[in-house]
Amino acid sequence: MTTNVGLTISTMLLGLVSSGSALAQGAPLKVGLMLPYTGTYASIGVTIENAFKLYVQEQGGKLGGREIQYFKVDDESDPSKATDNVNKLIKRDNVDVLVGSVHSGVALAMANAARANNTLLVIPNAGAEAITGALCARNIVRSSFTNWQPGYAMGIVAGQKGVKRAMTITWNYAAGVESTRGFTEGLEKAGGKVIKDLNLPFPGVEFQALLTEIAAQKPDGVYAFFAGGGAVKFVKDYAAAGLAKTIPLYGPGFLTDGTLEAQGASAQSMLTTLHYADDLSTPKNNAFRKAYAIAYKAQPDVYAVQGYDAAQILANGLRAVNGDLSKREQLAVAMRKTPVDSPRGKFTISPAGNPVQDIYLREVRGNNNVFVSIAVKALSDPARGCKL
Ligand code: BEZ
Numbered sequence: 001m002t003t004n005v006g007l008t009i010s011t012m013l014l015g016l017v018s019s020g021s022a023l024a025q026g027a028p029l030k031v032g033l034m035l036p037y038t039g040t041y042a043s044i045g046v047t048i049e050n051a052f053k054l055y056v057q058e059q060g061g062k063l064g065g066r067e068i069q070y071f072k073v074d075d076e077s078d079p080s081k082a083t084d085n086v087n088k089l090i091k092r093d094n095v096d097v098l099v100g101s102v103h104s105g106v107a108l109a110m111a112n113a114a115r116a117n118n119t120l121l122v123i124p125n126a127g128a129e130a131i132t133g134a135l136c137a138r139n140i141v142r143s144s145f146t147n148w149q150p151g152y153a154m155g156i157v158a159g160q161k162g163v164k165r166a167m168t169i170t171w172n173y174a175a176g177v178e179s180t181r182g183f184t185e186g187l188e189k190a191g192g193k194v195i196k197d198l199n200l201p202f203p204g205v206e207f208q209a210l211l212t213e214i215a216a217q218k219p220d221g222v223y224a225f226f227a228g229g230g231a232v233k234f235v236k237d238y239a240a241a242g243l244a245k246t247i248p249l250y251g252p253g254f255l256t257d258g259t260l261e262a263q264g265a266s267a268q269s270m271l272t273t274l275h276y277a278d279d280l281s282t283p284k285n286n287a288f289r290k291a292y293a294i295a296y297k298a299q300p301d302v303y304a305v306q307g308y309d310a311a312q313i314l315a316n317g318l319r320a321v322n323g324d325l326s327k328r329e330q331l332a333v334a335m336r337k338t339p340v341d342s343p344r345g346k347f348t349i350s351p352a353g354n355p356v357q358d359i360y361l362r363e364v365r366g367n368n369n370v371f372v373s374i375a376v377k378a379l380s381d382p383a384r385g386c387k388l
Contacts, residue, residue, distance in 0.1 A: 028069035029323065032089035034100030034110060037074040040203040040229040041102045043258060044303045045074075048124045050296050051307030052099060055315070058291070063311070064318025071095055077203070079105030079173075086113040096325050097122065099310055102303075104128035104147065104174035111135050120325065124310040125303060128174045132354040134385030138332040141353040143309040143340075145275055146381040147175050147225075150252035151182025153273040153359035153375040154223060158183075158250055159190020163221040166194050167214055169234075170225040171202035179225040179252055187223075195219060205233045211241045222247055227254035232262040239266035253362060253369060258301040260367045270364045275355070276302040276344045277362045277371035288343040299367070300343075309342045313349070316340070352383035 033052070035045035049072075056068050071093040073085045082105070089095045090113060098114060098121045101107050107126030112135070114121035121140045123131065127147035131140060158166060166187055170176030176199060184194045196217060198210045214222055222243075226234045231254060238249055244266065249255075253274025256267050278289075278299070288308065292300040313335050320334030321327040336349045347357040359376045362369040 026066070028067040029063060029097065029318070029325075030069050030071060030093065030095040032071045032073070032093060032095035032098045032100075034073045034075050034086060034089060034098060034106075036077040036102050036106075037072075039077045041077045041227065042229075044102045044125065044228050047258065047301065047303040048102070048307035048310070051292060051300065051304035052124065052311045054292060054295055055308045055311035057295075059315060063315045064321065064323035066318070066323040075101050075103070075106045077101075077103040077106060079103065079109060082106040082109035083113060086110045090117050090119055096120065097314060099124060099314075101126055104178075107131060108135070108174065111137075111140055114140055118328075120314075120331070122310045122314055124306045126175070127178065129178050129381065129384070130174075132350070132352040132381060132386060133383055136352045136383065136386035136388050138388065139328065141313055141335050141349060142355065143313050144306045144355070145357070146354055147178035147252075148182035148185075148381055149357075149379055150254075150273045150275070150359055151179040151223075151225070152186040153361075153379060154250050154252060155183040155186020155188070155192075156190050157186075157271070157273060157361055157375050158221050158223065159187050159192045161221075161248075163187065163219075163248075164192045165219045166192060166221045166223055167196050167198065167217060167219040168194055168223045168225075169198040169207075169210055169214070171204070171230070172199040173202045175227075176202070176225045180223060183223045183250075192220075194223075203230055205230055207234055207237045208241075211237060211243060214243060214247065215241065219247060222249050224249060224251045224255055226251075228258070231255050232259045235259070235263045235270070236266045253302060256362075256364050256369055258303060260364060260369070267364045268366075271372070272362055272364075272369065273359050273375050274302055274362060274369070275347075275357045275359055276305050276369075277360045278368040279370050280343070280345065282343075282345065284341055285343040302344075305343045309340055309344075312340055312342070313338075350380055350383060351388050352381070352386040353388075354381045354383065356380040 168180040316338035317335035
């Protein structure tokens with residue numbers, strides 16, 4: 001009798017446990033999108049969300065067999081609000097996966113929260129080196145780049161083009177500092193040097209005094225990190241100051257991605273380095289560009305590629321565990337080990353969780369960033385400080 005009762009109870013418990021986990025797998029996967037929807041990076045946030053959702057729609061609305069339920073927070077690209085914002089998604093909405101963000105300072109706060117709560121985090125843009133360096137973790141992967149990667153590649157290219165004395169200009173926060181440091185490292189390796197670094201606070205656009213200093217110093221070239229609305233203003237101001245004719249302006253591709261219509265003539269012929277070029281003529285890129293244009297009546301850019309690939313990387317992990325997020329190590333392995341068939345070209349993910357990818361040299365022609373050559377093949381971030 002006692003045994004029977006015991007058996008009955010354990011059978012009931014077993015039933016509860018298995019139906020509980022079946023429920024967890026059958027229930028929608030809660031995805032928390034923490035992106036900028038206002039401010040200088042607003043258009044980047046929208047593009048990432050669009051492309052993430054495009055990939056999910058192409059999979060019939062499911063990843064790893066699970067429907068997707070979205071939760072959204074506008075992070076305003078404001079690091080001082082980032083911890084509160086990410087906790088809304090983790091603690092209030094109980095999301096299973098965090099996707100975000102664009103701004104490095106915001107993403108650093110997200111990475112700390114993801115580590116503290118063991119929440120899965122997929123980063124669709126922000127390049128802060130520490131996230132796949134000293135703060136690297138098995139539950140964090142990036143579909144984009146580190147700030148070092150395109151900067152370093154542009155330094156190599158500028159050196160090869162004979163730039164001996166360069167200046168840099170950027171916003172004074174992690175992305176700008178790391179991007180210009182990468183450029184300096186590449187340029188020094190290629191025989192040049194940076195004579196002066198200029199900066200202003202994010203997201204300021206009062207460039208005039210700094211442009212006057214560039215004109216006075218007459219370097220062989222200028223490397224600038226700006227993105228979104230700030231990149232539009234900077235490239236226009238640089239041309240309006242008459243500098244574009246005499247001192248070539250270089251940058252990571254963010255300077256001209258998603259901005260060309262607004263920059264118009266001021267950006268023509270600019271050379272930048274990035275892990276994407278609009279005209280890559282591969283079946284994958286052609287299909288992606290067509291699908292994005294049909295869905296959103298707009299041309300995709302690097303941010304769209306990164307949003308799309310964030311969903312792909314998540315899908316690679318979820319497929320391996322049949323949508324069961326509790327199999328964390330299997331998930332982490334699959335997200336890293338499955339090569340990503342991206343519109344940018346196939347790439348792999350390093351143990352630290354960052355793409356190992358070709359960095360292209362591109363030239364602005366009309367409204368396109370056109371492929372010129374591979375600046376650095378299969379470039380892997382050094383992942384300084386990562387113990388994985
Ligand atoms: C960043 O903050 O990491 C970032 C923002 C926009 C474009 C590229 C990098």
